[in-house]
Amino acid sequence: MRFRSAVLISVMAITVSGGASGPTPQAALHWQAWSDGAFVQARAEHKFVLLDLEAVWCHWCHVMDDVTYRDPAVVRLLNQKYVLVKVDQDSRPDISNRYQDYGWPATVVFAADGSEIVKRQGYLPPRLMSSMLQAIIDDPSPGPSVEREATFRPASGSAISAGLLTRIETLYEKQYDKPIGGWGFVHKYLDEESVEYAMRQGARGNREYAKRAADTLHDATNLLDPVWGGMYQYSVGRHWTEPHFEKLISIQADELREYSLAYAETQNPEDLKAAQSVHRYVTNFLTAPSAGVFFVSQDADLHDGQENEAYFKLQDAGRRAQGMPRVDTHVYSRENGWMIAALCDYYAASGDGSALLQAQRAAAWIVVHRSLPGGGFRHDDVDAGGPYLGDTLAMGQAFLALYNVTGDRGDLKAAAATGQYIAAHFAPAVAGGGFVTAQKPTDAAYRPHPDRDENVAVVRFASALAVASGEERFRAAAAEAMRYLAAESVALLPLSAGVLLANEDMTEAPIHVTVVGPAASANVIALHAAALRSITSHELIEVRDPADPAPLPTSVTYPALKQAALFLCTAHACSSPIFRGEDVRAKIQRAELQAR
Template structure:
């Protein structure tokens, strides 16, 4: 409560994305009527997709869009539209490959004419605007994939190629990927942790190097993770802190702390947790969207972030975007439950439950799905519903409370009804206008793995089929091999093909021995797992694929590799069983 009060004093509230009041350009928000307007006025649409936290977006607003010649060219031939990518996930996913700011010119039919990534200086922008106005012919684009894999199984050749890329793209000197921007690709790290848990020493060495390198992105004063570092090293951070990225790093470092038994990774997770509690947590416990990179928009903040806490606060606090998105909050539920499984600290679980109940009260729609913000002009979006589904299944694992499995089931049905693509995979949004939603790789990796998890916990055949439907999209070679590396597809492939290690407690949720057995299971260093806690007094298990006896007292069982253990009644016995069966 004290932290919430402190936050209310120090946070500068974010304003909606729009040009400054002195802007030379009459920016509009995205509306379908603009296509009709463009047709009637014989104009094109200039779409600027930006983010409230983005340094180069601020720079472009203050330079390029304040240039008189650029403003005249826009007024003559374009309808200027500005969109916050955090507020419109459908447009963000459509143009994600072009970064922020993304500059897109469309015609009145909704066709993309040109797409440009990043900051464009005034003279270059003027040339682009004049060229496209003179000849609005669409630039060549990659042909769309129209034929998808017939099976959810990766072909041997595709699997080999993905695995080779997993190893080849690793920066063996500095850690992370061999890219100019340094950050932790969480799918890569999770797959490396999976291999490490199976005894692969090379993967263990790789993931430790990466995780150690990622610690360079931690703000040493406030905690929290900077967006990425440039210059192909870890020493040139971009200082924005995105709420959704924080949840991913928090979950990853908590998982690594548990699976590798490494205290410094737990300390990293706790530092991220502390930052989010202090700067990105609303008074009701929900999670805000992001914190800006700049104290003064458009001015680089390296000197500011080199200061200590007192010195920073004397100058002010970079503004926080106080939008509360279901996607970020669902991801925070999953992150907090992972932290809880590593530490056993009850407050982490309490906070996760608070967020879940807030989202149910504030973001659940009348049709059962979840909206994005308090008021949405489009949607619903896959990302929000998937993140909440991931949070619900995580809560079921750490509590054994069947309500969370049932909520995950409801979202599994909702996602399949609203976001299922025509041939394979799942699309980013429900279409509400001219622009059709896209099918996105990262989201389909997450959908595949989540549907498989729901199937393993709940036993419903339709959820297995849905996981396979998403995997058919990913197993298509043109998609699987379209980017630098896609370790998440390898994780999805492994999980679909393999039954997770299954640990079960049979006993009342109020029984101290049952609690201790369950806590041991949560902390056990498994990456791919299923943990059930069945209280016989609550009735039949939702997925009784193994018929456990009620022995009249708390007991634990371990099932792996096609065999199940005898009951363990104490943590020491369970530890021995786990060591013998889960090697």
């Protein structure tokens, strides 16, 4: 996801010295931002529009800039017949979601009316690029990479049918790489949702899935930077020991959360150590010192387009002597929301109070600097195409995570406001059509579309918010998103764990942990801390003070006791009162076994 100081490049000219290796200064390429103006220009000049969708942290994007876009034949063809648009995909979630299947760099060529002609994935060397550009000039009819969009048919209901659920579970089973470990068979990385689903089933007694989760978490520690901490994005090839060295805040948030949940479940010190590594890296490298908010990424390359394996084998002093890979210092609401929520889970599992302070500080900054009227959030200081669903959704998840670990009613109120904003601004135009990525179309030829991962997150967030707030309207939003996910054309796409988790969160009540007693008493604080240390991925934790003049609604009647007590409730039953913190973990684990 990202890296270069100027993320959305409005105008960029590439100029190099003349000679055999590159174009003359007069042959510079002139890039512009994505806008309707690019297509207006293309129509007026009888040209095509070429989109270079890059990630500013991406090695092969740098190679494209330094090699392909400096090749004389490529430059000549582009200047003759193409309007050039360059976009950092982190800066435009709507365009990123539209072309995410093509990886970065993605090269898309449009006719002047906005219709697609060619979509290409990854690095294109000069000869291939010039051949493609000339072929489009000779015959601009759409190529085989452009398929007609299929008619979408939403599911008839908001729950996945039993037969379809079995097929999805079978796919999930097949997606595990038994010889090597991990989910997926090309690059090796820690897929957050796949590991989380396996951990959840493991807590319910499936020993094989518990082992798969534990093995994957162990194998993925090969991707941790032993010097600075933090996790690299993935390993090249079907093994865990050849990392690509970029570090994205999205990866740090995912892995911080999963290692924290794993430590809370098993108390494996390796999981805590991994979580601490990620936390240390984010604190030292991706945190704005003055504001406390989180940056987007750190580049894999010290020098654009040059392999950097030798650099990352050095210790701290050796690295710093050569220089520092660039950090993308943009501050996006979405990425901050992801990290805030992950820090809450890390605080809960580890007891590290500094993580909670970081989460609260970042949330406060985003509220001041990125809020929209009515409960929404901008992506950046100024959005070219927003607002986007992902920013408000991630901040809603962040507020709900803060409420879950602190009980601050203000955080619950803020989470509810984001839920209302999502329903008002991103709901599908057609029932079951899925919540859309953005309010505005990216261009005249493309209407806003739903994104599968975002709708998984809507289901999980809205379902949890309905339980925490007692407001059924949020359950209706979850059901609407679930109807999109339950459509076969969506549900059967890889990877399967996100849909399985959404289905469980929609149809099964979370473990409800309630501490009853005076909020400031030592016993209540101790029981609450014990609940946090045993946090699970599908759980609501709250403190109910009998002196609260306006308690949140609940269907459970708690007995009046002379001392503080903790109660565990599932969809089927509530526990007897628990008075000692040392008994809480075993009780929560027993409740997980009985949850389904």
